[in-house]
Amino acid sequence: MLLGVRHWKKRSESCSFSGSVQATFVKVLNIEMKVQKVLLQSDVHLKSDKTPVTVADYGSQAIVSFVLEKELSTEPFSLVAEEDSGDLRMESGQEILHRITKLVNDTLVIEESYTVATLSSEDVLRAIDSGKSEGGSSGRHWVLDPIDGTKGFLRGDQYAIALALLDEGKVVLGVLACPNLPLASIGTNNKHSSESSNEKVGCLFSAKVGEGTFMHSLDGSSLIKVHVSDIENPEEASFFESFEAAHTSHDLSSAIAKVKLGVKAPPIRIDSQAKYGALSRGDGAIYLRLPCKGYREKIWDHAAGSIVVTEAGGVVTDVAGNPLDFSKGEHLDRDTGIIVTNRKLMPSLLKAVRESIQEKVSPM
Numbered sequence: 001m002l003l004g005v006r007h008w009k010k011r012s013e014s015c016s017f018s019g020s021v022q023a024t025f026v027k028v029l030n031i032e033m034k035v036q037k038v039l040l041q042s043d044v045h046l047k048s049d050k051t052p053v054t055v056a057d058y059g060s061q062a063i064v065s066f067v068l069e070k071e072l073s074t075e076p077f078s079l080v081a082e083e084d085s086g087d088l089r090m091e092s093g094q095e096i097l098h099r100i101t102k103l104v105n106d107t108l109v110i111e112e113s114y115t116v117a118t119l120s121s122e123d124v125l126r127a128i129d130s131g132k133s134e135g136g137s138s139g140r141h142w143v144l145d146p147i148d149g150t151k152g153f154l155r156g157d158q159y160a161i162a163l164a165l166l167d168e169g170k171v172v173l174g175v176l177a178c179p180n181l182p183l184a185s186i187g188t189n190n191k192h193s194s195e196s197s198n199e200k201v202g203c204l205f206s207a208k209v210g211e212g213t214f215m216h217s218l219d220g221s222s223l224i225k226v227h228v229s230d231i232e233n234p235e236e237a238s239f240f241e242s243f244e245a246a247h248t249s250h251d252l253s254s255a256i257a258k259v260k261l262g263v264k265a266p267p268i269r270i271d272s273q274a275k276y277g278a279l280s281r282g283d284g285a286i287y288l289r290l291p292c293k294g295y296r297e298k299i300w301d302h303a304a305g306s307i308v309v310t311e312a313g314g315v316v317t318d319v320a321g322n323p324l325d326f327s328k329g330e331h332l333d334r335d336t337g338i339i340v341t342n343r344k345l346m347p348s349l350l351k352a353v354r355e356s357i358q359e360k361v362s363p364m
């Protein structure tokens with residue numbers, strides 16, 4: 001028993017971010033917001049799976065992994081992150097690597113505690129590749145999506161930086177920074193909005209297992225504990241889904257929400273895990289993600305978002321109603337979609353999802 005308590009204390013102490021990591025996280029965000037406004041065509045590349053990646057994705061991964069490794073120098077460091085340096089090591093990647101290196105140094109120079117020396121391109125490549133761990137069910141692994149919703153980032157819309165900690169395969173800590181998300185509600189089911197926060201954008205959600213979810217403003221001026229919507233009547237529940245039709249079936253979610261549940265409000269379509277953040281503070285009551293059959297979800301797309309919602313009182317499952325399993329490496333071990341809502345709505349939502357999928361498979 002005593003051993004268990006000691007283990008828990010040790011774990012929770014080292015789970016928490018030091019102030020300088022959090023401050024650096026915010027600086028990365030500020031830089032990304034500037035980069036988003038001045039992005040050049042040549043700063044954007046297509047990866048082998050045809051999804052976009054930018055200097056900001058690589059730069060964010062290099063900085064967060066560099067700072068985390070420095071902060072956690074006394075313990076084994078394992079990071080599972082989205083990007084790798086393969087394309088940057090090729091001849092064609094030299095120009096973009098040069099710009100990433102400049103971006104990383106410009107950012108780190110602002111944070112005095114990390115100005116050991118100017119980082120070389122090789123240091124930057126090494127920092128990006130620190131994210132090559134495979135994760136799994138034993139030990140601790142940090143999970144990073146340096147820019148989630150890159151397509152939204154390119155459009156000038158929503159995106160997020162998502163960092164989580166896995167301990168023995170379970171998410172125990174999550175931080176979700178959403179630089180373009182208004183502090184006021186973006187949905188119809190809101191309970192936290194206030195007059196003074198109406199115009200401001202930039203939210204940072206943080207959640208630690210057993211301690212709830214907090215929303216900070218990015219300028220540090222406010223901090224509140226948030227809770228998911230307590231709506232019980234599905235007709236009043238507004239729902240979130242991906243902006244990108246290629247990432248989720250808009251037709252299927254419309255059949256579930258409108259036809260089966262009688263939801264009246266139109267869907268709120270935004271990019272990235274900002275959907276989890278917005279749901280955690282009750283902006284809407286449902287998030288449906290129903291990708292094409294065969295798409296395998298990655299853990300960095302859901303680890304931080306899922307704990308932000310569950311610690312705010314919500315439920316995150318696959319379409320069979322099982323909790324998401326983050327212990328199987330870089331992929332979530334499901335290919336059947338993700339549903340998120342509050343405890344009261346989950347039974348009717350699950351039923352509606354199952355019926356709609358069944359009807360799609362065998363139309364009457």
Ligand SMILES: Nc1ncnc2c1ncn2[C@@H]1O[C@H](COP(=O)(O)O)[C@@H](OP(=O)(O)O)[C@H]1O
Pocket residue numbers: 051082145147148149150151152242243244246247248270271272273291292295298301
């Ligand atoms: N065909 C597909 N189906 C579902 N998700 C996909 C997809 N192609 C890419 N994605 C993932 O969808 C994420 C964005 O989610 P959303 O649609 O909620 O904005 C992307 O994250 P990145 O932008 O980090 O690559 C990417 O991992």
Ligand SMILES: [Mg+2]
Pocket residue numbers: 051052053082150
């Ligand atoms: Mg990507």
Ligand SMILES: [Mg+2]
Pocket residue numbers: 145147148149300301
């Ligand atoms: Mg992502």
Ligand SMILES: [Mg+2]
Pocket residue numbers: 057082145146147148149150
């Ligand atoms: Mg990403």
